[in-house]
Amino acid sequence: MAASLSSSNGIAIETGECTFRLDPGRTVKGDFNVISHAHSDHLPRGGDETAVIASNETLLLAELRTRKHYTSASHESVSLLEAGHVPGSKMIMVKDELTYLYTGDFCTKKKVYLDNARPAKTDVLVIESTYGLPDYRFPDPVELAGVIRDWTADALSLGRHVVFTAYPLGKAQELQVILGGMPLFADDSVLRHNAITMGGQDAGAGPLAEVGNEPSVIVSSSRNVMVHLPSAVRRNALTATASGWCLDGAFRGRSGYDEAFPLSDHCDYYDLMEFVRGCGPSAVYTVHGFEKELAASIKKELGIDARPLRQRPKGQKKIDSY
Ligand SMILES: [Zn+2]
Ligand SMILES: [Zn+2]
Known part of the structure; x- marks a missing residue:
C-alpha cells in the first residue's frame, strides 16, 4: 500500500507505518514533524514542544520566534x-515507495549570501506558487544587488540617510551583506536574527540608539x-524596501517609499516552470498564492498532471493516494 498525501495540519504524508507532517500548524507527538524554514507561516503555532526535523538554523530561529523549545530529530527516509530562500531554509524530500519533494518557499536564483535551490528527481512534487503567473519575472539577484x-x-554621498524596511529573516541579512562596509544600523528584531543567521557575527550593524548625524543605512x-x-x-532620510511585490504597479503607486527594489526570496514564474521540468515528476501539487494558475500552466505547457493541493475531488477526504 503506497503513501497518501493530504493537506490537513501541514502537508501530511501517511505511509501506513508513520506520518510525516511538513510545516504543520500544530506539531503532533508520534508523527515526524518537519519544518522547512522559520518564516511564521511555516512554523508551528501550537502543539507539543517535541522533536522536529529541520536545519540547525531553523531550529534556533523557531525557538526565537515561537518561544518554544524544539529538539532535533531525523528519519532515514527524510532528507x-x-x-535558497532564507538562512536555514530547506526543501524536504521523503522517500517511501515513491519519492515526494516539498519545496517550501524556495529560490533557484543564486543570491549574494545564499546558495540556490536545485531540481531533484522526484515522483511527486509539492511546489509553492507564490509568484505563479507569467507576469512575474525577477531580475538576477546578484545584478540587482549591485x-x-x-x-x-549615491544617497550617502549626498549626505542622506537611507532607511530600508525589510523582513527581519532573510531580506534584512541579504541587504546587510549587499551594503557591507557602509555604516549600518539595525533594529533589535533584525539584530536578534543576525545573531543566529550570520554565524554568530553581527554583520557589523550597530543598534538604532547609536545612529548619529553621519549618513548611515538603517535596516528595520x-x-x-x-x-x-x-x-x-x-x-x-530616503526610504526604500525590497520585495518581489515591487513589480506590481499597484504596490509602487501605493507604497510611499522613495525606492522599491524587486529583490525576491522566491522563484518567479519562469524559475518555477524550469524547476518542475528539472524534477521530472509524474504529479505536481501547488501550494500558496497562484495555485490554480500555476497548476494550469504546468498542465498546459509541460503536460504534467497538476492541481492545487487544497483542491480535493468532492467527497474524498484525502486528495490522492498512490
Ligand atoms: Zn518563507
Ligand atoms: Zn511562505
Whole structure:
C-alpha cells in the first residue's frame, strides 16, 4: 500500500507505518514533524514542544520566534535539500515507495549570501506558487544587488540617510551583506536574527540608539522605525524596501517609499516552470498564492498532471493516494 498525501495540519504524508507532517500548524507527538524554514507561516503555532526535523538554523530561529523549545530529530527516509530562500531554509524530500519533494518557499536564483535551490528527481512534487503567473519575472539577484549598492552609496554621498524596511529573516541579512562596509544600523528584531543567521557575527550593524548625524543605512523590520530616530535623521532620510511585490504597479503607486527594489526570496514564474521540468515528476501539487494558475500552466505547457493541493475531488477526504 503506497503513501497518501493530504493537506490537513501541514502537508501530511501517511505511509501506513508513520506520518510525516511538513510545516504543520500544530506539531503532533508520534508523527515526524518537519519544518522547512522559520518564516511564521511555516512554523508551528501550537502543539507539543517535541522533536522536529529541520536545519540547525531553523531550529534556533523557531525557538526565537515561537518561544518554544524544539529538539532535533531525523528519519532515514527524510532528507533536507538547499531551498535558497532564507538562512536555514530547506526543501524536504521523503522517500517511501515513491519519492515526494516539498519545496517550501524556495529560490533557484543564486543570491549574494545564499546558495540556490536545485531540481531533484522526484515522483511527486509539492511546489509553492507564490509568484505563479507569467507576469512575474525577477531580475538576477546578484545584478540587482549591485543596483541597490550603487543607489545607496549615491544617497550617502549626498549626505542622506537611507532607511530600508525589510523582513527581519532573510531580506534584512541579504541587504546587510549587499551594503557591507557602509555604516549600518539595525533594529533589535533584525539584530536578534543576525545573531543566529550570520554565524554568530553581527554583520557589523550597530543598534538604532547609536545612529548619529553621519549618513548611515538603517535596516528595520518595521516602517515605524522612523519615530525612533532623531528628527534630524528622519528629515534627511530616503526610504526604500525590497520585495518581489515591487513589480506590481499597484504596490509602487501605493507604497510611499522613495525606492522599491524587486529583490525576491522566491522563484518567479519562469524559475518555477524550469524547476518542475528539472524534477521530472509524474504529479505536481501547488501550494500558496497562484495555485490554480500555476497548476494550469504546468498542465498546459509541460503536460504534467497538476492541481492545487487544497483542491480535493468532492467527497474524498484525502486528495490522492498512490
Ligand atoms: Zn518563507
Ligand atoms: Zn511562505
